[in-house]
Amino acid sequence: MPTTAPPDLSGVDPPASVTASVADVIRTKAVHTLFQPIVDLVSGEVVAHEALARGPQGPLESPAAMFGAARSAGLLAELDQACLAAALRAAHARFETPSTVFVNVEPEVLDFSSVGELATATAASGVRVVLEVTERAVASRPAELLSTVARVRELGWGVALDDVGAESASLAFMSLLLPDVVKLDLALVQGSPTRATAEVMHAVNAYAERSGAWVLAEGIETEVHLTAARAFGATLGQGWMYGRPARAPVATTACELELPGRGTPRREGRAESLFELLPPGTRVLRSPKRLLIELSKQLEREAVRIGETCVLAAAFQHARHFTPSTQTRYRELAERTGFVCALGEGLPEEPLAGVRGATLHRDDPVQGEWDVTVLSPHFSTALLARDLGDDAPDMERMFEYALTYERPTVVEATRSLLARVTGL
Numbered sequence: 001m002p003t004t005a006p007p008d009l010s011g012v013d014p015p016a017s018v019t020a021s022v023a024d025v026i027r028t029k030a031v032h033t034l035f036q037p038i039v040d041l042v043s044g045e046v047v048a049h050e051a052l053a054r055g056p057q058g059p060l061e062s063p064a065a066m067f068g069a070a071r072s073a074g075l076l077a078e079l080d081q082a083c084l085a086a087a088l089r090a091a092h093a094r095f096e097t098p099s100t101v102f103v104n105v106e107p108e109v110l111d112f113s114s115v116g117e118l119a120t121a122t123a124a125s126g127v128r129v130v131l132e133v134t135e136r137a138v139a140s141r142p143a144e145l146l147s148t149v150a151r152v153r154e155l156g157w158g159v160a161l162d163d164v165g166a167e168s169a170s171l172a173f174m175s176l177l178l179p180d181v182v183k184l185d186l187a188l189v190q191g192s193p194t195r196a197t198a199e200v201m202h203a204v205n206a207y208a209e210r211s212g213a214w215v216l217a218e219g220i221e222t223e224v225h226l227t228a229a230r231a232f233g234a235t236l237g238q239g240w241m242y243g244r245p246a247r248a249p250v251a252t253t254a255c256e257l258e259l260p261g262r263g264t265p266r267r268e269g270r271a272e273s274l275f276e277l278l279p280p281g282t283r284v285l286r287s288p289k290r291l292l293i294e295l296s297k298q299l300e301r302e303a304v305r306i307g308e309t310c311v312l313a314a315a316f317q318h319a320r321h322f323t324p325s326t327q328t329r330y331r332e333l334a335e336r337t338g339f340v341c342a343l344g345e346g347l348p349e350e351p352l353a354g355v356r357g358a359t360l361h362r363d364d365p366v367q368g369e370w371d372v373t374v375l376s377p378h379f380s381t382a383l384l385a386r387d388l389g390d391d392a393p394d395m396e397r398m399f400e401y402a403l404t405y406e407r408p409t410v411v412e413a414t415r416s417l418l419a420r421v422t423g424l
Contacts, residue, residue, distance in 0.1 A: 022060060022069040026082050030056040031066075033083075033090040034245035038102065038216065038257075041230060041237045046250045047257045048100035048130070050238065051087035067106070080106045091127045094249055100257040102130045102160060102181075105137075105148075130158035130181060130259070135170035138177065139339055142356070142418040149177060158259040160216070164204060168196070168308035169338035171203040171377050175411050176311070176418065179213060180259040181236070186219025189228050189239075203309065203377035205233045212260035270419035273365040274315070275386045275402075277412050282402050286388075289370070289397045295383050296372045300329055303337050306376045310337045313417040315360065315371040317387065319346035330355050341421050349422070358421045366420070370399055373414040380410035 025031060035049040055066040070079040084103055091101045131152055137145045149159055160181035164170045165188045174182065182204055188197060208215050217229035220239030229237055243250055271277055278284070296314070303312040312333055316322050322330075322344060333340045334354030341356040345367055351357040360367040370385040385401030392398065404410065 022066060022073055022075055022079060025055055025060060025066065026070075026075060026078050029082065029086065031079075031082050031086040032056075032247070033087045034247060035090075035094075035101075035249040036238060036245045037243040037250040038236055038238045039242050041217075041226075041235055046242075047236070048102060049091075049249050050102040050132075051091065052245050053083040053086065053104075076106055088127060088129075090247075091249075094247075095127065099249075100128045100130060100158075102132055104132045104162070128156065128158070128257075130160050130257075132160045132162045132183070133177070134162045135164075135167055135173050138173045138418075139169060139356075141422070142341075143420060143422045145177075146415060146419045165196075165200040168199070171200065171309040172311045172338040172375065174203070174207045174377065175375060175380075175407070176415050178211065181214045181216050182207065183216045183218055184229075184232060184234060186217075186239070188232065189217050189219045189225045190221075199309070201232055206377055208233065214257075214259070271412060271416040273369065273386075274371045274382075274413045274416055275369055275384045275400075276365075277409055277416070278384060278402050278404060279406060279409060282404060284400050284402050286398055286400050287385075288392075288395065289399065290395045292370050292383065292385055292399055292401060295401075295403070296370075297329070299372050299374050299381060299383060300333060302379065302381070303333060303374045306374075306379060307336055308338045310374060310376040310379075311339045311414060312337055312375075313341045313371075313373045313414050314343070315366050315369055315417060316342060316344035316347070317360070317367060317370065319344050319351075319359075322347060322351060327352055341417065343417060343420055356421050360420070364420075366417075370401070371413065371417065373410055373417065375410055375414045380407045381405050382410045382413050384413060 032054055034052045034054055036052060037046045038048040038050060039045060040047050053063050055061045060066045060069060067076070067079065070076045087101060087103050091099065133145060153159065158180040159177060160183055161170060161174060161177055161179040162183045163185045164182050166185040184204070188200060204215055207213060214236050215232070215234045216236040216238060217232060217234035218238050220226050220229055220237045220241045222241065225239065226237065226241065300312065303310045322342060330340060330342060330352055334352060340354065342351055343358045343360050343366070345360045345362065347357045347359050349357050368387045370387065371383065373382040374380070382404050383401060384404065385399040388398045388400060390398050
């Protein structure tokens with residue numbers, strides 16, 4: 001990401017002049033911020049706001065037009081940072097008490113540098129940030145997202161997974177991101193119940209029960225929508241029923257939204273060896289490679305059975321082990337599941353259409369392992385194996401291995417593999 005000077009958080013409002021280009025919008029700090037209230041559905045109290053970016057009056061006023069122009073001009077990173085700075089500048093000026101503000105980040109430009117230099121200003125302003133990300137960010141830039149999430153949590157910021165329910169894959173990534181807030185897409189609240197609705201409800205409530213995360217329903221405009229939101233298990237709400245986006249935020253009656261992860265250490269990023277993630281006391285067996293292949297195929301079949309809410313990640317040691325028959329199976333996985341990645345020495349960033357890849361360096365301990373993880377909202381298992389280094393024929397090479405169904409271990413192993421997969 002291009003580097004820029006630390007943002008200026010002084011002042012209240014940017015210039016109101018109509019600009020001719022998105023470059024002018026960035027240069028003149030012509031981005032302004034509207035706030036929409038977020039309420040506690042039990043108490044009715046306003047507990048937070050979402051910051052929504054707008055351009056100056058004219059053709060770039062709508063966020064879609066402004067970000068579309070920035071994307072075309074190659075200035076998406078600069079505009080994203082300008083919007084973050086404007087949101088914090090406005091929140092600092094307009095909120096009277098310590099407050100929580102939800103802000104969005106563009107998946108294409110995920111990088112800690114775009115938010116890291118705002119940390120000092122955020123701490124001084126009394127504004128606590130919840131960073132909203134979408135499943136698109138995980139699918140397109142998994143390593144960058146996991147790194148950014150780990151760093152912003154060090155700042156005391158929270159993390160929200162946005163648009164849950166819009167795409168089935170978002171359900172697969174909840175356990176990997178460990179969001180503090182799960183935001184239900186407004187189509188769920190405003191639409192009629194379907195099989196997909198029930199799938200989302202089960203997955204979200206299972207995650208919320210395990211983690212203590214807040215469930216936030218967007219698009220609440222009527223009493224009917226409110227009833228639906230509560231039926232989904234939502235504990236927070238947002239929509240025109242509680243207030244439209246406005247320059248002046250609604251006074252908060254609770255000074256801070258408590259997030260489940262606050263003060264709780266979270267292990268993020270990549271483990272050096274996935275085999276070493278196995279809990280003490282795990283039964284470790286020995287087997288030739290021939291059996292590991294069949295065990296891997298069974299995990300692949302489970303992933304296909306689960307479908308679009310499933311993530312499968314695998315480490316193959318070397319690209320030569322990603323054989324034509326394996327490629328045939330992985331084409332089906334890419335078509336039938338939410339996300340698939342394959343790692344091995346010499347593998348490209350996209351070994352097959354729809355399959356994310358990454359090369360493993362020879363000094364990476366995972367290069368000496370055979371690892372397959374399958375993770376979904378209601379199913380988790382991993383085959384973690386370590387090459388014993390004998391000189392037997394390839395199919396008879398011996399490994400020590402274990403199958404684990406312990407969800408925290410499978411989550412850690414999957415997250416570690418994804419942390420090795422950079423953006424295309």
